Amino acid sequence: GENVEQHPSTLSVQEGDSAVIKCTYSDSASNYFPWYKQELGKRPQLIIDIRSNVGEKKDQRIAVTLNKTAKHFSLHITETQPEDSAVYFCAAPSTRSNDYKLSFGAGTTVTVRA
Amino acid sequence: NAGVTQTPKFRVLKTGQSMTLLCAQDMNHEYMYWYRQDPGMGLRLIHYSVGEGTTAKGEVPDGYNVSRLKKQNFLLGLESAAPSQTSVYFCASRPRGTGTSGYEQYFGPGTRLTVT
DSSP states (O other): OOOEEEEOSEEEEETTSOEEEEEEESOTTOOEEEEEEEOTTSOOEEEEEEETTOSEEEETTEEEEEETTTTEEEEEEOSOOGGGOEEEEEEEEEOSSSSOEEEEOOOEEEEEEO | OOOEEEEOSEEEEOTTOOEEEEEEESSOOSEEEEEEEOTTSOEEEEEEESSTTOOEEOSSOTTEEEEOSSTTEEEEEESSOOGGGOEEEEEEEEOOOOSSSOOOOEEOOOEEEEEO
């Protein structure tokens, strides 16, 4: 199945600075890369995703970039705010079957310092 | 719509006891999933289902069983609980989707299980 590695495991940033989280994947056939945000005690929720036919996607202060050649994708958060403090998970689908299971990274705990 | 709901929210079991976790969704989604979340290990897939009456093993299926008798419900069973099954369990669902849409998984609020 797909192997997804996520770095760093923890990230502390000053409010207003940028945060970048990187994930690598192993299956070159993977074509969909979501990012989920999980606030403390809450459920994971999709914040942005990218498909393999584009290299970058933006949604206000968050963006995701994809490098298919190197098999990595990254989440960028600009002008960080206290509400960005959460655990972020990347994922990639298992494409060896047609049922689109997701393999998740281990997560990055982001802390935004005021 | 309630989305994805899970019952119970919390549970404490003694080693060897059994229990069933219930996941329900009202979005008419075909696919349903059970994950466990442990510190530093992300979300690991236990079992999943691609439709009513079907189930399949995920990454960490040992010690768990599942059933999908109705499209809207996905049950996770622990026959003989062990301390290693102490975790937070999340259910998720998504529509069948195509190559260009429908991949988002919608998660339930989670069940915190402690096995002593």
